[in-house]
Amino acid sequence: MGRESARRAAVGVLATALALGIGHLLAGLVGPTSSPFVSVGNTAIDLAPEPVKRFAIDWFGAADKAVLLGGMAVVVLALAVLAGLLSRRGPAPGALLIGGFGALGVLAALSRPDLGPVGALPALVAAVVGVFGFVLLHGGSAGTAPGRRRFLITGAAVAGGAVLAGLGGALLSARSGAAAAREAIRVRLPTPPPPPPGADFADLGTPAFRTPNAEFYRVDTAFVVPSVDPASWRLRVHGMVERELELSFADLLRRPQVTRPITLTCVSNEVGGPYISTADFTGVPIRSLLDEAGVLPGAEQLFSTSADGYTAGTPLDVLAEPDRHALLAYGMNGEPLPPEHGFPVRMVTSGLYGYVSATKWLVDLEVTTFDRRTYWEERGWAERAPIKTQSRIDRPGPFEKVPAGRFTAAGIAWAQPVGIERVEVRVDGGPWRTAQLSTEVSGDTWRMWRIELDLPPGGHRLECRATDRTGDAQTPRRAPTVPDGATGWHSVFCTAQGAR
Ligand SMILES: Nc1nc2c(c(=O)[nH]1)N[C@H]1C(S)=C(S)[C@@H](COP(=O)(O)O)O[C@H]1N2
Ligand SMILES: [Mo]
Numbered sequence: 001m002g003r004e005s006a007r008r009a010a011v012g013v014l015a016t017a018l019a020l021g022i023g024h025l026l027a028g029l030v031g032p033t034s035s036p037f038v039s040v041g042n043t044a045i046d047l048a049p050e051p052v053k054r055f056a057i058d059w060f061g062a063a064d065k066a067v068l069l070g071g072m073a074v075v076v077l078a079l080a081v082l083a084g085l086l087s088r089r090g091p092a093p094g095a096l097l098i099g100g101f102g103a104l105g106v107l108a109a110l111s112r113p114d115l116g117p118v119g120a121l122p123a124l125v126a127a128v129v130g131v132f133g134f135v136l137l138h139g140g141s142a143g144t145a146p147g148r149r150r151f152l153i154t155g156a157a158v159a160g161g162a163v164l165a166g167l168g169g170a171l172l173s174a175r176s177g178a179a180a181a182r183e184a185i186r187v188r189l190p191t192p193p194p195p196p197p198g199a200d201f202a203d204l205g206t207p208a209f210r211t212p213n214a215e216f217y218r219v220d221t222a223f224v225v226p227s228v229d230p231a232s233w234r235l236r237v238h239g240m241v242e243r244e245l246e247l248s249f250a251d252l253l254r255r256p257q258v259t260r261p262i263t264l265t266c267v268s269n270e271v272g273g274p275y276i277s278t279a280d281f282t283g284v285p286i287r288s289l290l291d292e293a294g295v296l297p298g299a300e301q302l303f304s305t306s307a308d309g310y311t312a313g314t315p316l317d318v319l320a321e322p323d324r325h326a327l328l329a330y331g332m333n334g335e336p337l338p339p340e341h342g343f344p345v346r347m348v349t350s351g352l353y354g355y356v357s358a359t360k361w362l363v364d365l366e367v368t369t370f371d372r373r374t375y376w377e378e379r380g381w382a383e384r385a386p387i388k389t390q391s392r393i394d395r396p397g398p399f400e401k402v403p404a405g406r407f408t409a410a411g412i413a414w415a416q417p418v419g420i421e422r423v424e425v426r427v428d429g430g431p432w433r434t435a436q437l438s439t440e441v442s443g444d445t446w447r448m449w450r451i452e453l454d455l456p457p458g459g460h461r462l463e464c465r466a467t468d469r470t471g472d473a474q475t476p477r478r479a480p481t482v483p484d485g486a487t488g489w490h491s492v493f494c495t496a497q498g499a500r
Helices: 003-030 036-047 050-086 092-111 117-141 145-176 178-184 249-254 286-293 316-320
Strands: 234-239 245-248 258-265 276-285 301-306 311-315 326-332 346-349 362-368 390-395 400-403 405-414 420-427 447-455 458-468 490-497
Touching: 003 036, 003 050, 003 092, 003 117, 003 145, 036 050, 036 092, 036 117, 050 092, 092 117, 117 145, 234 286, 245 249, 245 286, 249 326, 258 326, 276 286, 286 316, 286 326, 286 362, 301 316, 311 316, 311 346, 390 458, 390 490, 400 405, 405 420, 405 458, 405 490, 420 447, 447 458
Parallel strands: 234 362, 400 490
Antiparallel strands: 234 245, 258 276, 276 326, 301 311, 301 362, 326 346, 390 405, 405 447, 420 458, 458 490
16 A cells, blocks of 8 residues: 555544544443444344344354454444545545445434434434544645644544543443442342252352352343443333333332242253353242233233343243242342343243343333234244253363263253253263252252263263153254254263273
């Protein structure tokens, strides 16, 4: 790239950086999700075709947002350079390109369910700053050596301004954020008691019975964690009910408090996958709210909406079951909900995959029929999604080399809400042997298993299968995660080494 081209590319990058910096600064005042980068990121997530989303969840897991952020940064940088390079004669082509993308940013912000028209302001101002900044810098970049020096100084000033504006926006967003409210909040929450002895085989590589909040799996469509202030939080329970309810956070805290250990599971979990965790959730039984509101005949689902516009539908017949544990939770393992797990209030329902039953950053509950379609249903996932009985081998790990002879394999099994009756393991297609189970805490939670094997030297294939408390065995039939959860037996290959 010649010196002139480099300069023009720099003009594109500087104008774009300034635009995004100012947009981020304004978003600090208007609301964190109105930042152009964020609203475009959120729109990209919602518009992404279902297989792309599945790919992102499968391959990047909880890092999927960071990967998207990086990808967007690369695209924006490329466009900014292109805007500069296209503007050989005059600033018009680059200004048009930047203006065009600015307009897309405004449209993205306008389409966000959590943002009103004011939410498009940061993107609008960013677009204007981008276009005018580009034109001005372009004019100033032409000419002779002293002009070049001046350009360097201007460029440094603009870059500095962009960074300062961006940092200012980040600071403002952090201060307005839920994190501060969460620190300040006072909620009576029971300290989780130690799980009963033998509730896990963590020394053998299974997860601990209770998952620490920081290690709890996370799956959601939110590019940045929605920020919900408990002081202004209101929950309406409405639709096909006799009496509409409206609750503040304080109202919720005044209600009888229940704490239950529940194992949450994601429908996107492949056989052997990691999207399963357990916590003590504290909150209010959903059934008590529904009873108070009085569900009208003909109603089918509890349609929940989150602060960022995500929706889910929980079958009312499931929520009406007397033994079903479903909570409006505000506590997790003795702490207020962490921001990433739905602060201040989320749903948790034992026995249903998270996408139909565990709405985070909950703001609205509508009693309705299945005609009302939800975020994931519109993308091809099932209306009803009970958790399928599953088991997983955690030890040995895939292709692990283990000593030949006596070896203890271990893993987990789950069948919420009925619980696990039995886990069996076989080696190299041989006879099934029953594993030893961990102490049962509740049908709502996972159970660990372990079994002592005698492995001759060489390669081996281990398989496991679970049977639930109703006597139903885990099916060997392989099914993909779409539309209502993967099935099949988990198997692991390992190599036993050395003499027995
Ligand atoms: N607001 C909101 N709630 C949501 C989701 C989401 O994308 N947005 N994802 C659901 C899915 S698919 C799952 S599996 C659980 C995961 O909860 P966790 O992230 O606390 O583990 O949250 C559910 N609640
Ligand atoms: Mo999920």
